Amino acid sequence: MNSSYSVISILRLLVIVLIMFILLAPFLWILIASFRPNMELVRNQTLIPQNITLENYVSLFAKSAYWKWVINSFIVSLYTVILSLPLIVAGAYSVYRTQFRGRNVLSFFLLSVYIFPTALLVVPIFKIFDGLSLIDSHLGCALMNTAFAVPFGIWLLQAFLRSLPPELEEAAAVDGISKIRTLFQIIIPQAAPGIIAIAMFAFIVSWTEYLFAMTLLLSNDLHTLPIGLTGIVFGQYRVNWGFAAAGAVGSALPVFILFLIVGRWFIRGISAGAIK
Amino acid sequence: MTQNDFRNSEARLGLYLILPAVVLVILVVILPIISGIQISFTSQRVVGSEFETVGLKNYLDLFGDKNFIASLGRSAVWVIANGLFQTIISLLIALLINQPFRGQNFVRTWILLPWAVPAAVTAILWRWMFDATSGIINTSMMGLGVLEKPLLFLANPEIAGISLTFVNSWRYVPFLTIIFLASLASVPEEEYEAAKVDGAGMWLQFKSITFPNLLPTLTVLGLVGTLWASNVFDIIWMMTRGGPGVSTTTVPVLMYDTAFYGYNISKASAGAIIFLLLLIIFAIVFIFLNRKQFILANETFKDLSK
C-alpha cells in the first residue's frame, strides 16, 4: 500500500512538472533566444544556442525607449492601484459587509464591465474622456484600467472580508465606534493581506493593458511597455526575433521582480481569505 | 415599521461606498454602450461622418448575414471550449497542487507568470513557436520523429481554433488555478478527515466535500469567465486575425473588423448590441439557475440568526 501511495505521488509530481513545463518553457525558450543573434533564430532553429550575444539587450536597453516605457507603465499601474484600492475596499465592504436594498443588483451591475467587447468601446470612451480632459494622460489610462480591475477585485476581496468574524464590527458598534472608523481601523488592517493581493491584481491588470493605452495615450513620451513592445515585435515589415525576445523578457522582467518580492503575498492574500 | 438596526443603519453608508465604483462603470461602460446603441440605429459608416437614422435596418441586415450568424456560432463554441476547458483544467491543476509537495511554494507563485505578461508578448511568442517550418514545436517534434509533416497550428482552419484556445488558456488558466486554490483553502480540513475516517475514496471526497465547497466560486467564475471568454479579442486578433478564412472569427473579431476595417461602425455597433443582449440573457438565466449560489455568496450575515 505504501509503495502504491508513493507511485501515485511520484506520478502527481510528474504531472505537475509537465504542467509547469508547458506554462514556463516558453519563457525559458524566449530567455535563451534573447541571448542569441537574430541570424541564428531566423534560420534553422536549434534548441541549443551556438552563439551568445548581448546585442539584443543593448538594442533594448540602450537604443529603444525601454526605460521610459517601463517608467510609464509603472506610473500607470501605480495610479491604477491607488485609484482602485479605495474603490475595491469600499465596494467590497459595501457589497459584502453592509446590507442595503439593491446590493445584489449593484454587485451584478458592476460585473457588467466585462459584458461588452472592449474594442468597440474605444471610440465613445475617447469622446467621454476627452470631455473630462483625460486624453493623453496616464491618469485617464489608469482610470480605464481601474474600471476593469474594480469589479473582479471586489469579488476577490469579498472572500477576505467574509473570513473576518462579524463580531469584530459588532464589538466596535457596541463600543460606539463609528462605521468609518471601524472600516479604517479594524476592517482594513485586518484585511491587509487580502488588500495587498488586490493591489497586485490591479497592478497586473494595468501592466498588461494594451488597447486603451494605445488609444488614449497619444504622445510617445507617455507610451507604456505593451505599446512600445508591440512596436518592436510587430514591426511592420520585419521582426527581429532576437530583439523581440529581449523585449519580451524585458516586459516580463519587472513582473518577475514583482513576483520575487510580493508573489508569495498574492497567493497568501487570496487564499487566506479563502474564496467561497 | 422601520426599526433602528445596526445593519439597516448601514444602508446609507453601503450605498455611498459603492457609489464611486458604480459611477466609474457608468462612465466607461454604460455611457459608451448607450452611444453604441445610438450609432446602431444610424447609417454611419465612419465615426463622425454624415448619416441618417435607419431604425432597425442594421439589425435586420445582420440577421440575414450568414457571416454574422456563423460568427455567433463560433463565439458559442469558443466560449464553451474556453470556459469549459479552462475551468476544468484549472480546477484539476488546483486540486493537484493543493496537497503539499516539495516546491509547492515555487509552483504556486510562478504558475502565474503567463497571466502577467502583455498579450502582445503572448501572441508573438506562440506565433513564433507555432511556426510550421521554423517554430520550435514543429522542428523539435519532427526532429524527434513524432511528426512527419509540420502541424499547421495557425494556418489550418481545423486546428487554428484549438491552437488559439490553447494559447488563451495558457494565459488564463494560471489565474483561475490560483482562484480555485484559494477557494480550496476554505474547505475545512476536518471535513476531509471525517470523510477519510468514513472510508470515502478520492472521488467521493471530491463529490461530497470539495465540489459543494467550490460551488460558489465555480458559479461566479462560470459567469465572469464566460463574459471574459466571449469578449476575448486581442489574442485572436494578433495571432490569426480571425483566420484562416473565417475559422476563428468570433463576434468581437468580426465586429472589430467590420467597424475599423470594413468602415461600418453602425453595423458593428448593432452586432455588438445583439451580442450584448445575448450575453445579458445568458447572464440572467445563469444567475437565475444558480441563484442559490449567488445568494450564498452575498449573504454575509446569514449565520447570525442562531
Added chain:
Amino acid sequence: MDNRIYGNFCRLMKIFSMTFAAGLLGINVQAKTIQLTMQHMEQPPSRVEAMQVVVDKFNAKYPQYRMKQNVVGWGEAYSRVSAQVEAGVGVDLQQAIPAFFTAIRQTGGVQPATGVFNKVAKEVKFIGAYVDQYRADGEIWAIPAFGMLELLMYNKKHFEEAGIPHPPKTTEEVLAAAKKLTIPSKGQYGFALPASDTLAGTQSIYTWMGAFGGKKIFDDNCKPIVNNPQNVSAYAFLKELAKYSPPDIGSYAWAEVEGALVSGKASMITFKNAFMNAWINDSGLTANDLGAAPIPVPSDGSGERFSLSYSNAFMVMTDDPEKQEGISKFMAFWLSPEIYGEWLGTSEPGLFLPVTDNAKTNRIMFSAPVLSKFKKQHQMSLDEAPYTGMYGFMQNNYCPAVGQFEGQNFTAKAMEKMVVEDISPEEAVQYLEELMLNVN
C-alpha cells in the same frame, strides 16, 4: 458625535463621486510658439528615432514652431484618428495611405491640402504617381512623404545552386523556377506567397493581378470589374504558385514572408525592399546575394509591367492658417535633399522610397551605411516607380469601396477560399467580385 462624522463622510463620498463624474479640468497653457503635432504609424523604434532627428532639426531651425511626433500602431490608427476627429482634438498632420485617407476623409476631419502642397511643391519636385493617390474632387488631400513598392525579391544563391541563370521575366518562368527551387527535404520552397487574410496578402496578390493586366478593379462609376479573364489567369497562377510555398502561408503576415526569404526557407517573394538590415545581419549571405527584379509578366503579352505602390502621405488636419504655414515649412524641410536623404538612408533603408525627383539621385541617401551596400536593389525600386499604381485610384476620382477592399483583404479572402476549399480560379474571381459588390 459619531453621526456627524458619519454624515460628513457620506457627503464626502458623494462629492467624491460627483467630481469623479465631472472630471478634472485640464489647464491650457498658452504658449508663444506654435505647437504642431504629427501622428504616424511607423512604430518600430528605429523609425521613431529617425523621425525624431528630422523633428529636432526642424525645431532648431524654426524656433517659432514646436513640432512633436505621436506614434500609433497601424492596428489602432483608424479608431484613434476617427476618435480624435470626433472629439475635436485631432493632430495637425496625420500619416495616411490611400485607403486610410478615404476612410478618415469621411469623418470630415481632413482639410484640403492643395495650398500647403503648392507651397511645398515650390521647394521640391514631387513624382506625379505618388501625388495622384491623393487627388480627389479637384483638390490634393495629402502631401506625399515616402513611397513603397513591391518587387520580386529572390535569393541569388538558391538560383545559382539550382542552375537558374537569371531572375524570371515571365510568370511561366516564375512557376518553373519555383518548382525547381522547392526542395522540402531541405526546408526550402520556391516562393513564399502570403495567402492570408492580411494586408501582406492583399498587396502581393494585387501586385500579381496587375501584372496579369487586372490592375483596374473599378470602372469609372466605381463598379467592381474584377471578374475578368486577366484575373482568372492571375488566380490560376497564384493557385499554382501556392504549391511551391511553405505549408503554412495561410497564416503569413509580413514578418513571416520576409523571414522566409532571409532564412533561406523561400527563394522568392514579392515584397517591398524592406529588409536590407535583416539580410546583412541574418541571412548569412552578402548584399550581392539578394536579388531584386521587376514583377514578371505573362509571356503571351496579356499583362503589363506593374507593381503595387503606396504613397505614404501626410493629411492636413488643421484649418488654422498659421499652423498650415508651419506644416508647409516642415514638409519642405523634411523633403529637402539633405534632410530627406539622411532620413531615407536611416529610417528604414530600402523600404521608404523618395517621392521627390531631387532625392532620386541623392548621394546622401545612397551613401547611408546600409543602403550603400544595396545600391543596385534600391535603384531597381526607384526605376520601377513609374510603372506602379494603387488599387481603387485609377479612375478620375477614387472609389470609396477601396477602404473595405483593402481593410478586409478581399483579394486575400478569395485566395484563401480558393486554396482552402479548392475551388477554381473562375469561382475565386467571381467570389472576389461578390465581396466587392456587397460593400454598399
Added chain:
Amino acid sequence: MASVSLKNLNKFFGNTLVVNNVSVDIADGEFLVFVGPSGCGKTTTLRMVAGLESISDGEIQIRDRTVNHLPPGARDVAMVFQNYALYSHMTVGKNLGFALKARRFDDDDIKKRVLRVAKMLDLEEMLDRKPRQLSGGQRQRVALGRAIVRNPQVFLMDEPLSNLDALLRLQTRKELIELTGELKSTVIYVTHDQVEAMTMGHRLAVMNEGEVVQLDTPENIYNQPSSRFVAEFIGSPPMNFLNMEINEKNGKKFLKNDSLVLPVPDSMKKLCENAVIMGFRPNEIELVSQGGISGTVSVVESLGAEKLVYLKLGVNTISILVPSEEKIKSGENLQFNLRPEALHLFNYSNQRRITSNRND
C-alpha cells in the same frame, strides 16, 4: 448602573418567529441569565438589547429610556462576545483603550483606565502583546476588560466562557461573579450551560423556542420548575419522568403505571386529571432494603462521589444517584422510596406544572 426592561419583544427572521413576546425587567445591579438550549432565541434577545439586531415588535428600555431606535454605540452597553472579537492587529493595551480613543478621551485618562482594568484582570504584563500571543483565558480577560474599561451601564455577555476548557471555566466563573459583584453592574448573560446559569445568575430566564418559559431565582426554578421542559433542562443529572395514571381507590388517589403505584401527595389531593407526568430528581430517592419501589439495575456509572444508576422499572428506565459506597452491580435488584415532596407533577397534555394550591 441601570435597570433594563424588555417589553413584549418579538423578533422575526423572515417568517420565523425566533423571539416570542419576551418581557423581562432587570433590576439595577442584577445579574440576569438567559438560559436555554441552542436556537431558543436567547442570543437574539441579547443582540436586540445591544442594538445589533432590529426589534420586530416590542420595546427595550435602559434606565427607563426607550432605546429601540438608538444605535448600539449610543446605548451605553458593553458586550463580551463568545469568540471575544479581539482586534488581532492591535496590542492588548490598544484593544482595551480603543473604545475610549474613539470617544476622544485624552491619552492620560485612557492610560489610567486601561492600567486600572489591566490590574484588576491581571493583564498588566500582557499590555504590549498581540491577542494571538495570549492563552484562551487571557484573551477572555481582555475581552472582559474591554467591556469594563468603558464603565457601561449594562454588560451583555454572550456565552463568554464557552471557549474555555473545563477547569479554566470554573475559575473564570468565580472571578466573573466576584468582579461583577464588585462592580455592582447590571449584567445580562447568555448561556446554554445550566450549571453556569444556576451558579451565576441572581435570576434566570429560561427560554425555549423563543419564549421565556420561567423567570425566577435559581432556587425557585430548581424546586418548582414551571414545566416539564424547565424541570428537565435545569438540574443535573436530569429529572426522571414517568407517565402515570390517576386511580382512585377508597377516596384516595393513586399514581399508577405498569410497575408502580404511589399515593398522590397530600398537597395535591385536589388533582382532577386522569393522567399526569410525574417527575423526580435522581438524587431525591432513598434506598431501602425492602418494601420500596423495586427495579433492576441496567447500567452503573461512577461519578466519583456518587454513582448514577439506571434502573429498569417495567418498561421505563430511570436514573438515580446513590452514594459511591454502595456496592451495586448490573442485573441486581434495587429498592427505593420516593418522598411525596420530591414529586413534581406535570399536566399530561400541556406539560405545565400542576401546582399544589390549585383550588378549583
